[in-house]
Structures are given as C-alpha cells and as structure tokens.
Amino acid sequence: xxxxxxxxxxxxxxxxxGEKTFYRWTRDLHLYLGLxxxxxxxxxxxxxxxxxxxxxxxxxxxxxTTVRDVRIxxxxxxxxxxxxxxxxxEIVDQVGITGEIGFVRYIRKQxxxxxxxxxxxxxxxxxxDVPSRTAVVSRRxxxxxxxxxxxxxxxxxxxxxxxxxxxxxRVWRWLxxxxxxxxxxxxxxxxxxxxxxxxxxxIGFALLGVGAVSFFxxxxxxxx
Amino acid sequence: MASxxxxxxxxxxxxxxxxxxxHYYLGLYFLLFVWLFSFTGLLLNHPRWALSRIPNEPSxxxxxxxxxxxxxxxxxxxxxxxxxxxxxxxxxxxxxxxAPGRLDFNIVYPxxxxxxxxxxxxxxxxxxxxxxxxxxxxxxxxxxxGSRYNSPGTSRDWLLTSVWVVAMxxxxxxxxxxxxxxxxxxxRLKSKRxxxxxxxxxGFLSCGLFVFGLASRG
Numbered sequence: 001x002x003x004x005x006x007x008x009x010x011x012x013x014x015x016x017x018g019e020k021t022f023y024r025w026t027r028d029l030h031l032y033l034g035l036x037x038x039x040x041x042x043x044x045x046x047x048x049x050x051x052x053x054x055x056x057x058x059x060x061x062x063x064x065t066t067v068r069d070v071r072i073x074x075x076x077x078x079x080x081x082x083x084x085x086x087x088x089x090e091i092v093d094q095v096g097i098t099g100e101i102g103f104v105r106y107i108r109k110q111x112x113x114x115x116x117x118x119x120x121x122x123x124x125x126x127x128x129d130v131p132s133r134t135a136v137v138s139r140r141x142x143x144x145x146x147x148x149x150x151x152x153x154x155x156x157x158x159x160x161x162x163x164x165x166x167x168x169x170r171v172w173r174w175l176x177x178x179x180x181x182x183x184x185x186x187x188x189x190x191x192x193x194x195x196x197x198x199x200x201x202x203i204g205f206a207l208l209g210v211g212a213v214s215f216f217x218x219x220x221x222x223x224x
Numbered sequence: 225m226a227s228x229x230x231x232x233x234x235x236x237x238x239x240x241x242x243x244x245x246x247h248y249y250l251g252l253y254f255l256l257f258v259w260l261f262s263f264t265g266l267l268l269n270h271p272r273w274a275l276s277r278i279p280n281e282p283s284x285x286x287x288x289x290x291x292x293x294x295x296x297x298x299x300x301x302x303x304x305x306x307x308x309x310x311x312x313x314x315x316x317x318x319x320x321x322x323a324p325g326r327l328d329f330n331i332v333y334p335x336x337x338x339x340x341x342x343x344x345x346x347x348x349x350x351x352x353x354x355x356x357x358x359x360x361x362x363x364x365x366x367x368x369x370g371s372r373y374n375s376p377g378t379s380r381d382w383l384l385t386s387v388w389v390v391a392m393x394x395x396x397x398x399x400x401x402x403x404x405x406x407x408x409x410x411x412r413l414k415s416k417r418x419x420x421x422x423x424x425x426x427g428f429l430s431c432g433l434f435v436f437g438l439a440s441r442g
Contacts (some may be wrong), residue, residue, distance in 0.1 A: 032416075032423045033423070034428055035406070036423040038406065039430075040427065043398075043435060045395075047397040049371065049393060051373055052369050052393060055373060148434060153413050157263040163271070175430060176269055180263075184259070187251065187258055190248065190250075203249070204248070207253045208252050210253060211252060215257055222334045223358050224389060
C-alpha cells in the first residue's frame with residue numbers, strides 16, 4: 001500500500017545531527033535549484049520534440065524591404081570569420097536589424113554580400129549590392145516552437161570563430177551551461193535523496209539497471 | 225475520523241505517493257541519458273574545447289564493382305548499394321540533384337561516415353570512410369536524428385535512428401513529467417512556497433526573455 005510522504009520521519013531516523021543537516025540542505029537545494037532550472041528543462045525538452053519531428057519551410061520570407069545608400073565597410077570582402085561578422089555589423093545596424101551574424105558570403109562576380117542575421121523568433125537575410133549600395137532585407141518570422149528549437153541549437157559545432165558575436169547569444173551560452181551544471185547537480189542530489197529511502201532501494205537499483213542496459217544497448221549500435 | 229488505512233486508499237495520498245515515485249523512478253531510469261546529453265551539450269556549447277573536436281580524417285578510398293542497383297527510387301537503389309557494400313547507417317543525400325548515370329550519397333551513423341559514389345553506367349562504386357572515436361561518436365549522437373526541421377526532404381530511413389529518436393523523445397517527455405510532478409510536490413510543502421516562487425519566477429523570467437522577449441528586438 002502506498003505510504004504518505006515520510007520526509008520528516010526519515011530525518012528523525014538519521015542519527016548524527018550532521019547527517020540530518022546534510023540531508024535537509026541537499027533536499028532544499030534539490031528543490032529550489034530544480035525550480036530555478038525547470039523552465040529551461042521545459043524549453044529544451046519541448047524543442048527536442050520539435051527538432052526531431054517538425055518540418056518548416058524556411059524559404060518563404062514574411063517581409064522584404066529595400067534600404068538605399070548603405071555605407072559599405074572597408075575591406076569587408078577580404079575579412080574572414082569573426083572579423084567579417086564585426087565589419088558586417090555596420091551594415092546590419094544601418095538596416096535596423098540586430099542579432100547574431102552568421103557566415104558572411106561575398107559573391108565576387110556579382111559584387112554582392114549576403115549576411116544572415118538571426119534572433120530567437122526572426123531570421124533575416126541582408127543581400128547587399130555593392131555598386132548600387134542597396135540592401136534587400138528579407139525577414140522570416142519563426143513560430144514559438146521554432147524559436148525554442150533555435151535556442152536549443154544556438155551554439156553548435158560549426159563556425160566556432162564566428163559564434164557569440166551578439167551579446168544575447170553569449171548570455172544564452174552562459175545560461176545553457178548553467179542549465180547543464182544544475183542538471184548534473186540535481187541528478188547527483190536526486191541519487192542521494194533516493195538512496196536515503198531504504199524501502200525504494202531495490203526497485204531503484206532495478207530501474208538504474210534497466211536504464212543502463214537500454215542506454216548501453218543503444219550506444220553500442222551507434223558508437224561502436 | 226478516517227483511519228490511516230482509509231487515508232491511504234483516498235485518491236489524494238495515492239496520487240501524492242505515486243507522483244513522488246514516478247519522479248525518482250523516471251530520474252533513475254533516465255540518469256545515464258541525462259548525463260550523456262548534459263556532457264555532450266557542454267561540448268557542443270564549447271566547440272573550441274579540445275574534447276569537442278571531431279577529427280575528420282578519411283581513410284584511403286577504394287573502388288569495387290557492384291551488381292546493378294535495383295529499385296524504383298534513388299532511396300531503394302541506395303539501400304541496395306549499402307546492402308551490397310555491407311555498410312549500415314542513415315542515408316543522406318547531397319544538396320545538388322543527381323547527375324545522369326550517377327548515384328551519390330553518404331551513409332552515416334555517429335561512429336562512421338561513408339561516402340558512396342556510384343557510376344551506374346559501369347556499375348562501379350567508389351567508397352571513402354571516416355571512422356570516429358567512441359568519444360566523437362558520443363558527441364555526434366546528441367544531434368543524430370536523421371532529420372532536419374529546415375530540410376523538408378530529409379527523413380529517417382534506418383531503424384536504429386528511429387529507435388534513438390524514440391529514446392530522445394522519451395527522455396524529453398520523461399523530463400516534462402518530472403518537472404510537472406515536481407511543481408505539485410513543491411506546492412504541497414507550504415513552508416517552501418515563498419522561496420520556491422522566487423526561484424521559479426527567476427527561472428521563467430530569464431528563460432522567457434529569450435523565448436519571447438528577444439523576438440521583438442529583430
């Protein structure tokens with residue numbers, strides 16, 4: 001038969017006062033830090049379902065505007081990596097856009113720059129024609145789920161030199177790191193709190209075992 | 225007054241006990257998955273770390289004859305070529321359309337990427353492989369889903385990819401169940417409500433700033 005929550009009784013059954021204090025602190029930190037990180041867990045979990053199953057047509061722009069008399073920064077065509085992003089920022093500011101600048105492409109034959117800029121919720125392509133100093137700005141708005149999926153993937157392994165050229169991308173990186181560290185802490189404290197419940201140890205070990213078998217079984221197929 | 229055994233049978237206490245149990249049962253089952261995705265998430269977030277680098281040293285390519293690939297579609301023909309080469313994994317297509325008389329594709333899974341270039345006129349195939357360390361394969365498994373949301377043409381065609389995606393989905397759903405269950409458990413503890421509200425509000429405000437707030441800045 002299910003027993004009601006017996007936390008206080010469990011604490012009373014612990015003999016040394018140091019053990020009781022440690023248990024209380026661990027339980028409270030698990031609770032409060034878990035609540036703090038929970039919105040991020042929700043965001044990452046929902047975005048997993050989106051990234052695994054959604055299909056979005058990213059080719060259609062929601063608005064296209066033209067900006068004339070754009071000042072082209074010097075030596076943008078020879079700049080690479082982060083330097084190219086920093087110089088392209090001058091153009092991005094002039095057309096009234098903000099966000100993380102992606103890989104800046106220079107098409108020499110046509111004397112055009114293509115500058116992708118993104119924020120959660122908005123993807124923009126700025127196509128600059130150098131001879132006429134004209135920029136065509138195509139925007140595509142993202143839905144809520146795509147925005148969360150964008151945040152999930154924001155850093156990623158590619159263009160490491162380029163990434164983090166927008167202040168908010170760097171803040172998100174710190175928050176994503178914080179989410180991971182807090183999750184590791186919460187899982188470790190969760191293990192301790194479970195182990196303190198003697199009556200749940202047997203089934204807990206069984207679940208750990210089943211989880212380990214499915215984990216290593218899958219990894220055997222993928223990583224070996 | 226209700227006896228303790230009556231209280232145990234009421235839906236409220238039963239829900240409370242099982243909610244608590246489900247919280248740590250799911251946590252224990254998914255523990256290794258959580259650690260894997262946490263670790264590999266850190267590596268993806270820090271591509272400059274030495275541990276994050278994935279060497280892409282291809283082996284020497286080799287050429288061999290094959291039987292003419294059978295099938296009505298490129299996917300079926302590619303699957304037939306993979307069977308003849310005894311190569312397993314998810315089939316990925318180049319962005320450019322296939323040239324006449326050719327069938328070019330990659331077969332990938334986290335441990336290995338195989339580039340397959342078939343000359344259909346001569347029934348000759350050129351194969352090049354990139355083998356990765358277990359460490360690199362673990363990192364790749366974080367993003368290995370066989371499908372990209374912004375490439376409508378991509379779809380999963382390997383059983384193990386689908387199983388892996390089910391595992392990722394299950395972890396996501398399990399995490400949501402744990403979070404929602406934890407809200408209930410916390411709210412039942414009256415003495416923890418004030419500080420809990422502060423922590424929860426801080427979390428929602430900081431996460432909401434990115435999910436909702438920054439869209440209007442573009």
